Amino acid sequence: MELSLYERMRNKLIKTKDNFKEKIENVMYLGNFDDDFFEELEETLILTDLGAESAMKITEQLRKKIIETHAKTKEEVMGFLKDILTDMVSVEGKPQTTPMIMMVVGVNGVGKTTTIAKLASRYKKEGKKVMVAAGDTFRAAATEQLEEWSKRVGVEIIKSTKGADPSSVVFDAIGAAKARKTDILICDTAGRLHNKVNLMKELEKISRIVNREGDGFNIHNLMVLDATTGQNALNQAKVFHDCVEISGIVLTKLDGTSKGGIAISIIDEMQIPIEYVGIGEKQEDLIEFDPKKFVDLLFE
Amino acid sequence: MIFEGLNEKFQNIFSQLKRKGKLNEKDIQAASREIKLALLEADVNFKVVKQFTKKISERAVGQEVLNSLTPGQQFIKIVNDELTSLLGGEIERMDFINGRPNVFMMVGLQGAGKTTTAGKVANLLRKEKKFKPLLVACDVYRPAAIKQLEILGEELNIDVYSEHDVKDPVGIAKRGLKKSEEGHYDLVIFDTAGRLQIDEALMEELVNIKKAILPTEILLTVDAMTGQESVNVANEFNRLLEITGVILTKLDGDTRGGAALSITYTTGKSIKYIGTGEKLTDIELFYPDRMASRILGMGDVLSFIDKAQSMMDEETSKKLEEKIRNQEFDLNDFLDQIKQIESMGSMNSLLEMIPGANKKALKNVDLSGADTKRTEAIILSMTKEERHKPGMINAGRRKRIAFGSGTKVADVNRLLKGFEQSKKMMKQMSNPNLAKKGRMKLPFM
Numbered sequence: 001m002e003l004s005l006y007e008r009m010r011n012k013l014i015k016t017k018d019n020f021k022e023k024i025e026n027v028m029y030l031g032n033f034d035d036d037f038f039e040e041l042e043e044t045l046i047l048t049d050l051g052a053e054s055a056m057k058i059t060e061q062l063r064k065k066i067i068e069t070h071a072k073t074k075e076e077v078m079g080f081l082k083d084i085l086t087d088m089v090s091v092e093g094k095p096q097t098t099p100m101i102m103m104v105v106g107v108n109g110v111g112k113t114t115t116i117a118k119l120a121s122r123y124k125k126e127g128k129k130v131m132v133a134a135g136d137t138f139r140a141a142a143t144e145q146l147e148e149w150s151k152r153v154g155v156e157i158i159k160s161t162k163g164a165d166p167s168s169v170v171f172d173a174i175g176a177a178k179a180r181k182t183d184i185l186i187c188d189t190a191g192r193l194h195n196k197v198n199l200m201k202e203l204e205k206i207s208r209i210v211n212r213e214g215d216g217f218n219i220h221n222l223m224v225l226d227a228t229t230g231q232n233a234l235n236q237a238k239v240f241h242d243c244v245e246i247s248g249i250v251l252t253k254l255d256g257t258s259k260g261g262i263a264i265s266i267i268d269e270m271q272i273p274i275e276y277v278g279i280g281e282k283q284e285d286l287i288e289f290d291p292k293k294f295v296d297l298l299f300e
Numbered sequence: 301m302i303f304e305g306l307n308e309k310f311q312n313i314f315s316q317l318k319r320k321g322k323l324n325e326k327d328i329q330a331a332s333r334e335i336k337l338a339l340l341e342a343d344v345n346f347k348v349v350k351q352f353t354k355k356i357s358e359r360a361v362g363q364e365v366l367n368s369l370t371p372g373q374q375f376i377k378i379v380n381d382e383l384t385s386l387l388g389g390e391i392e393r394m395d396f397i398n399g400r401p402n403v404f405m406m407v408g409l410q411g412a413g414k415t416t417t418a419g420k421v422a423n424l425l426r427k428e429k430k431f432k433p434l435l436v437a438c439d440v441y442r443p444a445a446i447k448q449l450e451i452l453g454e455e456l457n458i459d460v461y462s463e464h465d466v467k468d469p470v471g472i473a474k475r476g477l478k479k480s481e482e483g484h485y486d487l488v489i490f491d492t493a494g495r496l497q498i499d500e501a502l503m504e505e506l507v508n509i510k511k512a513i514l515p516t517e518i519l520l521t522v523d524a525m526t527g528q529e530s531v532n533v534a535n536e537f538n539r540l541l542e543i544t545g546v547i548l549t550k551l552d553g554d555t556r557g558g559a560a561l562s563i564t565y566t567t568g569k570s571i572k573y574i575g576t577g578e579k580l581t582d583i584e585l586f587y588p589d590r591m592a593s594r595i596l597g598m599g600d601v602l603s604f605i606d607k608a609q610s611m612m613d614e615e616t617s618k619k620l621e622e623k624i625r626n627q628e629f630d631l632n633d634f635l636d637q638i639k640q641i642e643s644m645g646s647m648n649s650l651l652e653m654i655p656g657a658n659k660k661a662l663k664n665v666d667l668s669g670a671d672t673k674r675t676e677a678i679i680l681s682m683t684k685e686e687r688h689k690p691g692m693i694n695a696g697r698r699k700r701i702a703f704g705s706g707t708k709v710a711d712v713n714r715l716l717k718g719f720e721q722s723k724k725m726m727k728q729m730s731n732p733n734l735a736k737k738g739r740m741k742l743p744f745m
């Protein structure tokens with residue numbers, strides 16, 4: 001199952017015309033690792049949104065390694081590059097013991113609500129008792145959106161009316177989850193830009209409720225990141241982490257042409273693992289993140 | 301602030317340059333690299349960055365360095381001017397046809413903000429152009445997308461055409477257009493589902509909607525936080541649909557918004573509006589100059605340079621410089637300067653622009669805006685003589701001045717210390733080498 005999903009993802013990635021691997025291949029075609037080579041490698045990395053700083057850092061590491069080992073072949077160099085990147089994205093995740101409360105956060109439009117549907121569907125298939133909470137009481141039809149998903153997936157939803165206090169929705173949901181012996185409660189939150197102090201305070205408050213009421217639950221805060229996002233994602237991750245302590249990241253929209261390179265910089269800098277990857281708009285379009293496979297895919 | 305970094309780097313790069321008077325190739329190469337990094341940090345597409353910096357270098361080589369500016373600032377100005385003209389080169393505000401309905405079509409990736417923006421545009425044009433708008437819900441895919449538009453319509457009191465349980469967006473679009481004709485609406489905005497530009501089937505659907513409604517504007521909605529892919533996204537939407545303009549959303553965030561440059565640079569299509577918040581009134585016209593400064597991370601500093609330049613005429617600055625050199629700069633001049641700068645805005649940011657200004661030294665010279673009134677009061681409580689020769693202000697005089705100005709002795713002390721420090725700093729900066737070359741126009745110099 002997992003493998004075929006990766007195959008699907010690979011197919012989707014390969015569909016993009018100028019994919020990473022092809023470029024690296026071109027760069028390495030001549031087999032001489034001179035300044036031009038490193039410059040082009042840097043460019044290739046930057047085009048994945050990894051950021052100039054990280055790109056230079058990686059290129060420098062590779063340069064050192066090549067000098068150290070007197071590497072000559074394309075294969076060797078490719079291997080080093082993959083190792084460097086795999087190292088960067090390999091971070092131990094938090095064990096997902098149940099009962100668990102997941103709070104899903106992120107800026108506007110990244111795919112939070114859809115990801116919740118995907119997660120709910122996944123856990124349900126694993127035989128877990130899942131409940132979702134419509135914690136976005138702000139955006140028009142946000143509750144209706146999650147409600148529609150909960151019907152499609154077949155999980156229970158706790159909701160309130162537009163404009164209600166999101167903390168109270170989450171409070172009610174935790175009560176319901178306890179009463180019904182739910183394994184996993186997933187709370188939606190309204191999208192918010194990380195530089196809006198009031199909205200971040202509101203999120204902090206929701207988080208406080210979760211921590212206080214969720215006694216006995218494994219609390220797991222997921223941040224959703226859109227792979228299309230550029231360097232700003234790093235700011236986002238930092239500020240959200242300061243606010244609610246993120247324990248995992250979901251990288252969405254990898255079915256597009258974006259490579260999500262910024263995620264590499266984020267993991268490297270913050271040591272928060274990516275747990276899942278979104279590769280489409282359907283329930284089943286969510287796969288577990290695997291650092292090695294992720295890096296391999298970049299070069300496929 | 302990125303600008304500090306950039307500015308500082310430029311100062312190092314160009315430190316030798318005042319003497320040469322002209323920007324040479326080597327300096328420019330180094331400076332171009334910094335610009336390149338700044339633009340990449342802002343998410344401008346790499347290929348665009350490359351072409352852009354090449355252009356800048358060509359323009360900058362051999363340029364006279366204006367006496368009024370340091371070479372670093374001169375270079376920033378060139379970059380900024382070029383950026384502004386690229387962002388706004390062909391900026392045309394939307395054309396509105398009267399008599400026939402204006403037909404707008406919103407397109408873009410998932411999560412870009414099309415639905416909300418459709419509501420904002422309808423609301424804005426109803427207010428500004430007195431249009432009677434209609435919104436048409438063509439997103440049949442995302443759960444509750446139709447409901448979302450309906451709720452927006454309700455909140456704004458704008459009519460919405462929608463069909464539930466119909467999965468044919470082209471049909472809905474056609475019937476929506478028909479309704480707009482029958483209902484004598486003069487603006488119809490079609491909200492479409494977000495889609496990936498590489499999704500052939502869904503892109504084809506957009507082409508069909510376009511054929512069915514013949515829009516007067518096709519507006520690509522792009523998230524301002526978009527990274528390197530903005531170019532591919534915009535190019536593909538433009539290739540298949542021939543967009544007429546762009547709306548950049550979520551600019552209320554702290555992203556530098558380099559996508560704006562990537563998109564205008566590669567498609568030649570201008571940005572019509574920007575989204576600046578979640579409220580339905582948070583929409584503004586696009587201003588290229590502001591966006592340029594934002595991308596470079598310079599905030600308002602450029603306008604400071606301009607203002608400082610225009611406010612200090614040759615004559616005054618010559619006199620001032622002489623005073624500094626002859627150590628005649630006194631508290632009267634100090635007050636003049638403070639007042640002048642205050643009229644330009646934040647003082648500290650201006651101080652930071654002083655070429656060669658030592659950041660650490662500046663920390664002690666706290667001249668933040670809140671202090672200006674107090675500073676003024678203190679100086680005005682001094683006698684003429686005291687203002688001219690601050691050295692004579694002893695403990696007794698300080699007490700009197702504090703009392704007279706309604707401040708504390710500590711405040712008077714702080715001001716005098718700050719004055720001494722600024723004086724020292726100015727003396728350092730007006731070294732004979734620079735003075736020979738020409739006058740510097742910035743206050744405090």
Ligand SMILES: Nc1nc2c(ncn2[C@@H]2O[C@H](COP(=O)(O)OP(=O)(O)OP(=O)(O)O)[C@@H](O)[C@H]2O)c(=O)[nH]1
Nearest residue numbers: 108109110111112113114191253278279280410411
């Ligand atoms: N192609 C693709 N689209 C996705 C993916 N995940 C989500 N989307 C789409 O992105 C759009 C926004 O998704 P939502 O789940 O509503 O995003 P959100 O973060 O909840 O949005 P707000 O609550 O408005 O902040 C929808 O059209 C989703 O179908 C993905 O992995 N791939």
Ligand SMILES: [Mg+2]
Nearest residue numbers: 112113136142
């Ligand atoms: Mg949502």
